[in-house]
Amino acid sequence: MFAKSAAGPSARLAVGLAAGLAVAAAAAGCVPGPALTAEGYHRHVEQSATALLSAVRTGTLAARLAEEGRAFGPALDTAVSGAEDDARSVADTFASRQPPTPGEDAVRDRLTGLADNAGDGLGDLRIALRRGDDATARQAAGDLADTAQSLEAVLAAEARR
Amino acid sequence: MPDPDTTVEVLRLGFAALDRQIYDSDDRPVGKVDDIELAWGEADTAPRVSAVLTDTAALGPRLSGRLGRAWAAFLRRAGAGGGPVRIPIGSVVEFRPATRLSMRAPARVWAAEDWLREHVIGRIPGAGRADDPGQ
Amino acid sequence: MKRVLAFTLGFLTAIGGFLDVGDLVANSLVGARFGMSLAWVLPVGVVGAALFTEMSARVSAISGRATFDLVRERMGARAGLANLLASYTITLLTLAAEIGGVALALEIATSVHYLLWVPVVLVLVWIVLWRLPFQAMEQTYGLLGLALVAFGVALWQLGPDWGALLGGALHPAPPPGEDWPTWWYYAIAVFGAAMTPYTVLFFSSSGVEEGWTKKDLGQARTNVFIGFPLGGLLALAVMACAAVVFMPAAIQVEHLSQVALPVAAGLGRIGLAVVIVGLFAATFGAALEAALAAGYSVSQYFGWAWGKARAPASAPRFHSAVLLTLLLGTAVILTSLDPIKVTEYSIVLSAAALPLTYLPILIVANDRDYLGEHVNSRVTNALATGYLVLVLVVSVATLPLMVYTKAGQ
Numbered sequence: 230m231f232a233k234s235a236a237g238p239s240a241r242l243a244v245g246l247a248a249g250l251a252v253a254a255a256a257a258g259c260v261p262g263p264a265l266t267a268e269g270y271h272r273h274v275e276q277s278a279t280a281l282l283s284a285v286r287t288g289t290l291a292a293r294l295a296e297e298g299r300a301f302g303p304a305l306d307t308a309v310s311g312a313e314d315d316a317r318s319v320a321d322t323f324a325s326r327q328p329p330t331p332g333e334d335a336v337r338d339r340l341t342g343l344a345d346n347a348g349d350g351l352g353d354l355r356i357a358l359r360r361g362d363d364a365t366a367r368q369a370a371g372d373l374a375d376t377a378q379s380l381e382a383v384l385a386a387e388a389r390r
Numbered sequence: 391m392p393d394p395d396t397t398v399e400v401l402r403l404g405f406a407a408l409d410r411q412i413y414d415s416d417d418r419p420v421g422k423v424d425d426i427e428l429a430w431g432e433a434d435t436a437p438r439v440s441a442v443l444t445d446t447a448a449l450g451p452r453l454s455g456r457l458g459r460a461w462a463a464f465l466r467r468a469g470a471g472g473g474p475v476r477i478p479i480g481s482v483v484e485f486r487p488a489t490r491l492s493m494r495a496p497a498r499v500w501a502a503e504d505w506l507r508e509h510v511i512g513r514i515p516g517a518g519r520a521d522d523p524g525q
Numbered sequence: 526m527k528r529v530l531a532f533t534l535g536f537l538t539a540i541g542g543f544l545d546v547g548d549l550v551a552n553s554l555v556g557a558r559f560g561m562s563l564a565w566v567l568p569v570g571v572v573g574a575a576l577f578t579e580m581s582a583r584v585s586a587i588s589g590r591a592t593f594d595l596v597r598e599r600m601g602a603r604a605g606l607a608n609l610l611a612s613y614t615i616t617l618l619t620l621a622a623e624i625g626g627v628a629l630a631l632e633i634a635t636s637v638h639y640l641l642w643v644p645v646v647l648v649l650v651w652i653v654l655w656r657l658p659f660q661a662m663e664q665t666y667g668l669l670g671l672a673l674v675a676f677g678v679a680l681w682q683l684g685p686d687w688g689a690l691l692g693g694a695l696h697p698a699p700p701p702g703e704d705w706p707t708w709w710y711y712a713i714a715v716f717g718a719a720m721t722p723y724t725v726l727f728f729s730s731s732g733v734e735e736g737w738t739k740k741d742l743g744q745a746r747t748n749v750f751i752g753f754p755l756g757g758l759l760a761l762a763v764m765a766c767a768a769v770v771f772m773p774a775a776i777q778v779e780h781l782s783q784v785a786l787p788v789a790a791g792l793g794r795i796g797l798a799v800v801i802v803g804l805f806a807a808t809f810g811a812a813l814e815a816a817l818a819a820g821y822s823v824s825q826y827f828g829w830a831w832g833k834a835r836a837p838a839s840a841p842r843f844h845s846a847v848l849l850t851l852l853l854g855t856a857v858i859l860t861s862l863d864p865i866k867v868t869e870y871s872i873v874l875s876a877a878a879l880p881l882t883y884l885p886i887l888i889v890a891n892d893r894d895y896l897g898e899h900v901n902s903r904v905t906n907a908l909a910t911g912y913l914v915l916v917l918v919v920s921v922a923t924l925p926l927m928v929y930t931k932a933g934q
Contacts, residue, residue: 276934283777290774290786300789300797303636304782310636311780381775388702409597409605411590411828422597422828444828452602487588487894503829506841510848514655520836521658 270326270333274340275387277323280315281340281347282380285373287312288351292370295358305358313351320344340383346376401485403439411488412444412477414495421499423489424449424474442482442489443474444499475499533667534731535752537810540670541724542574543567543756544763545811546626546781547619547872548718549804550865552760554778555711556767560700561693564764566712570719571757573912575749577883578728580890580901580909582745585732588895592729594825595895596885608885609826611878613819616723617850618871620815621857624650625864626808629781634801640861647855650812654847659734659834666810672803676762679791679800685769693768710926710933713919714869717876719760720916723818725882730821734834742899766791779865816854820847869932877923879916887913 291308294300323344328337350373357366401407403426412420421444429440453461481493511517542548555563581592588595593612597605627650628642653662699708728749737745766787767778778784785804789797817833824831824843831843858864887909890901901909927933 279775280777282775283779286774286776287783287786290770290776290790294786294789297793299793300786301794304633304785304789304797304801306636307633307782308780308786311782315779409602411594411598419828419830422826424602449602453606457603457606503841506845507838511837511841511844514837516656517838518836519656520839521660521834 265329267329267333270329271336271387271390273323273326274333274336275384277319277344278340278380278383278387280319281344282377282384284312284316284319284351285347285377285380288354288373289370289377291358292354292366292373295366296363296370302358306355309351309355309358313348313355316344316347316351320348336383336386339379343376343379343383346372347380350376407442407485407489410485412442412491412495413488414491415493418495420444420491420495425452427476439479441476441478443476445474532748532751533664534728534735535667535748536670536755537663537667537752537814538578538724538728538731538748539752539756540666540807541721541727541811541814542578542753543571543719543760544670544673544807545619545718545721545814546622546629546808546864547721547868548715548760549626549763549784549807550778550781550868551711551714551718551872552764553767553771553784555715556764557771557776557778559703559708559711560768560772561690561765562697562700563708563712563715564694564761565697566715567719567757567761567764569915570716571753572908573915574720574724575753576905576909576912577886578725578753579746579749580905581725581729581886582732582737582749583742583899584886584889584895585729586737586742586745587739587897587899589733589738590895591726591733591821591825592886592889593726593822594733595889595892597826599888599892600885605826608881609822611881612722612726612822615721615871615875615878616726616815616819616822617854618857618867618874619721619723620812620819620850620854622864622868622871623808623812623815624854625858625867626781627805627812628858629864630801630805630808633782633785633804639864640859643855643858646809646812647851650809650816651848651851653809653813654816654833654851655837655844659731662813662833663731666806666813669806670803670810672799673759673763673807675788675792675796675800675803676759676766679788679796680762680765680769682791682796683766683769683787685765690765690768706926707930707933709922710930713876713923713926714872714933716919717874717879717923718872719757720879720883721872721875722879722882723815725886726818726822727814730817730825730831734832739899781865816847816851819850820844873923873927873932877920880913880920883909883913883916 288309291300291305291312295305320341324341328334350369354366354369354373357363357369407426408423410423412423414420423442423444425443426439427441427443428437430437449461452458475496475498477491477496481491483490483492507517552567584590584592584595596608600608624643624646625639627646628639631637631642631646632639657665699705732741732745735741763784767784770776770787770790771778771783776783781804785797785800788800792799820843821831823829823846824840827842829842830840832840835843837844857867887901887906889895890909891906893900
């Protein structure tokens with residue numbers, strides 16, 4: 230039912246498939262191309278704000294778990310450090326992207342500021358959790374909650390556009 | 391004594407022999423039937439199967455195309471010279487479900503296995519210990 | 526106790542299918558982003574994986590030979606080699622992801638950077654493969670992996686709105702703000718993670734390692750039919766936990782450390798400790814499975830002596846292949862590629878290559894030469910053919926979806 234002579238094409242197909250997948254994986258792994266249009270820039274704003282919100286909320290969740298004594302240090306530290314790295318990398322990428330028209334400068338300034346707040350807030354939280362400094366951790370969590378709210382406002386404004 | 395004609399078993403080489411697992415008389419897995427050799431001597435009225443070939447070097451020509459050439463070139467460079475290992479057809483006892491031999495496999499089949507045992511695996515402590523079969 | 530231990534192989538295999546690092550990340554990510562709207566993929570994956578694993582277990586028990594030992598006999602040298610290359614590459618990537626996963630689990634427990642753990646993990650995995658007897662290995666990691674039950678308990682403790690969860694599961698459509706292509710892309714990721722080929726390779730070869738005969742067929746089937754749904758259920762719990770805790774907070778899962786947080790929220794410190802043990806055991810068990818599967822597939826293609834139960838000195842080529850694969854997998858992770866990204870690509874690539882694994886199994890399971898009267902029944906063949914079509918569609922759709930959605934961004 231499975232003739233050996235039919236093996237040639239299927240082998241070639243497999244090799245071709247593998248090569249195609251490798252190229253696709255490489256292409257898909259790249260960051261979105263340069264934003265030449267206002268439309269593209271706004272999509273980038275939305276993606277960055279979503280990623281930042283996720284990182285910030287990971288921080289507030291970790292802070293809540295720490296306060297309630299529901300988790301131990303290393304696990305929270307790892308989660309918060311990961312979120313901090315994500316926030317800083319989003320901030321870097323976003324800051325390096327030039328808005329296509331001056332009309333986008335306002336949203337750029339707003340999100341750049343929020344991205345910095347997110348990275349700094351997560352950094353403060355990480356340090357406070359490591360030191361077991363509950364008061365500072367609570368303060369950092371409060372700042373992060375504010376940042377999260379502002380990020381939600383940015384996302385809502387983008388959605389209304 | 392059955393009629394000789396009914397005991398003749400017709401085998402399609404590609405289906406029943408090629409790419410089958412080979413076990414030698416000690417039940418050791420030797421490799422796969424990588425190719426089959428036909429001989430047509432002056433005295434023969436027709437070509438006959440003279441040997442099965444094994445060893446990864448025999449696989450190169452079977453793969454054909456670029457893959458096969460790359461395979462052969464790789465093995466040449468890796469120093470696996472001397473061509474494939476021939477196992478005379480006379481020592482094949484059965485083809486299906488696996489190829490069984492009436493003799494121990496020629497030593498050359500084990501070259502890579504012996505080298506790895508001697509230089510890598512065998513040097514690590516505990517290499518001689520198998521799972522306890524009673525477990 | 527003996528009865529419990531008899532199922533450990535099934536559960537260990539199920540870990541590879543439903544709870545390895547790829548599944549944990551994919552299910553948690555999907556739950557956080559799409560709620561329960563992709564939950565239907567898990568039962569589809571469980572049935573498919575169980576169906577084909579049972580076939581290959583039957584081949585092992587009746588013929589005494591592993592399925593991929595027979596693939597070359599049936600498909601020939603060339604197609605067999607293409608198959609070997611594809612499944613080896615994916616298994617290697619999976620192994621790299623699992624090694625990264627074990628290191629990440631250790632980072633969560635200690636907050637020491639995962640890259641420092643990677644060499645330790647390499648040594649630990651290799652020592653287990655070298656010294657621990659097969660059954661002890663299977664029982665240790667099968668039982669420890671059960672610690673992931675914590676996800677189920679945590680879900681119950683979180684007191685979710687069960688009606689809403691069920692409602693989400695019964696409405697398979699992307700939630701607001703998500704589009705259909707991305708939703709389908711992640712459906713493929715969950716499916717690919719559940720059907721990873723190394724699972725079948727491992728189970729059918731371990732049947733040979735344990736010397737199954739016709740008499741053990743019943744137990745092999747019970748292993749599959751109990752272990753796999755249990756694994757699938759836990760995977761569902763992982764997804765639901767993420768849907769309950771992460772989705773309302775707009776948290777996207779990017780790290781293994783996040784995967785464990787819902788358990789802490791539901792069960793506190795003890796639950797978190799248990800789940801970290803579970804994460805470690807599951808990724809470690811999957812690393813063992815993947816390393817062995819790579820060694821099995823190469824040795825079986827070339828007809829070398831193989832088996833973990835044998836003394837390494839009597840299967841030196843097999844043990845060299847396992848060792849080399851482990852070193853390669855570790856090297857991939859040491860390049861400091863994000864282990865989670867490696868995981869995501871490994872499951873999507875394995876989705877694209879699924880037909881290469883499952884077609885030969887179906888062919889061999891219909892071969893009277895090997896199976897005699899135990900060939901597939903008509904029902905099995907009908908179901909399996911359905912799955913084969915599904916797997917082909919998935920395989921064709923994966924590449925375009927991956928490019929179009931920029932890998933699900």
